[in-house]
Amino acid sequence: MESIIAAKATDISKLERTGAHSHIRGLGLDDKLETRPNSQGMVGQLKARKAAGVIVKVIKQGKISGRAIMMAGAPGTGKTAIAMAMSQELGDVPFTSIAASEVFSLEISKTESLTQAFRRSIGVRIKEESEVIEGEVVEIQIDRSVTGVGPKTGKLTVKTTDMETIYDLGQKMIASLTKEKVMAGDVIQIDKSTGRITRLGRSFTRARDFDATGPDVKFVQCPDGELQTRKEIVHLVSLHEIDVINSRQQGFLALFSGETGEIKSEVREQINQKISEWCEEGKAEIVPGVLFIDEIHMLDMECFSFLNRALEDTMAPVVIMASNRGMSRIRGTNYQSPHGVPIDFLDRLLIISTQAYSEDDIRQILKIRCDEEEVDMTEDALAVLTKVATETSLRYAIHLISTGHLVAQKRQSAKVDVVDIKRVYSLFLDEARSVQYLKDYQDEYMYNEIAPSQGEKMAVDSF
């Protein structure tokens, strides 16, 4: 009596985790910039979406730079969602997204952090070209002289589906070929200018040569066309990357490790000058992008003054900010200001305001999230969930979707029903109930600072 337990191997590379905004594919506007009520993952919020659509169109034309837009609205009204949608719509344009708190770091100063964020959002398009020989190796023949000393000579026969030729090899090429362990049947690419050899894989026709091959062997088709082609590759790098590469010796390593440190302003000026020269010569093209700063009220006065100045630069990206504060204190000062942002800074911004969602909007958003998280829900459960969302908050209701799904699986049901929603509603508290619970049982919490009722005296007061 043997039971065979079959293990299912899951392909990790295909596992997609659903994030809070992963259902958004675009702004959901038609060609005339009119908003469709429920499209591309966006629901409701018609005015804000239309304004965002206008901004995206202006950005795509590439003619404006250094504009700042503020999205202001209560929490849970779709500010970050619209920013995500804009990034999807822009496509090729560089889109950098940071939270204002990231600006504060022990390693680099605030202005350096902001400058890096700005320069990360400006792209430069450059082209790299090289002559390459690409083909399948038919035969490698390396001769050593009889005496054992002296240079090796060799011949390399390469072919494509259209032609075949023999190359005489020099010392260095022989050394590279031996190092790369190139064999007959490999498909290789030789860069003529650098002499570098890249193995692209083994040819399909030679797949049967060996019965067992190692794990890394890739089988590719024999290349067709010419043996010697010119490859031209277009790269879109950001100004920040060019800064880092040029900031010190082996600067490209810093790109990968992320420890860029402070970059001198002389380096930046040299780079700006070089890039403008290249633009004039037709060697490069500047692609201004978008910088999205979330929670802008976390920046302090120094950052705001810096931003004032930075936005007036010729090579400044479009900055989109989001704030959910009303009249509140500017960080680091005692001044009250709308949205937590100084008034002179507010003056430079185009403000898009977002409104709270209607019940019907909420219902549609929940339906979209159910589809995104692959959860099947009955109509009644959806109605109950919508009610919950209107009374508590949209985010809380979205959390209940996947948890409700798990509870439904436990009772062997494919669809989430009202009883599941009720169960998770009782299991997980929303903000209002949590606060109520806190007030009722405040004495039992540690370090409780809410003042006790008048009659009681604290132990400390008796001194």
Place this chain on the structure above:
Amino acid sequence: MDAVEYQAKVEALAEDILTDKQLSVDYDRKRQENREALRILREQSQKAKPNSTQSTTAVNMGDFFIQLPLPKALKMMEDAQSELDKAIADVRQRLKAKVKLLGELEGDERIASVAKAMDLKSVSGQELYGISRK
């Protein structure tokens, strides 16, 4: 009629592009054969003693062979090689322009944008890495 004309133009252009691609393959094949011949000739001319039978070579001119002194044959091959290089460069240039035109005609944004980007002049790695080092 406009649609038919447009379609005819697109098809003619596509046919043109395919012919050019085939042309560059043929040129490359010729170039490789030329290069092999050049190498053998060079080796032979290094080893040859002047005024011996080895100092001439027979060159195939289509239907017949002509016996030529080595230096002359070498020069002929080298000229042919540089002409082929030039011809290939020309074909590539024309090909890029035609693909760009096709992208615009068909309204395929991706091809059109890539073709436009290809018009940039190339930048080498040393240039990019060496901006701050004057």
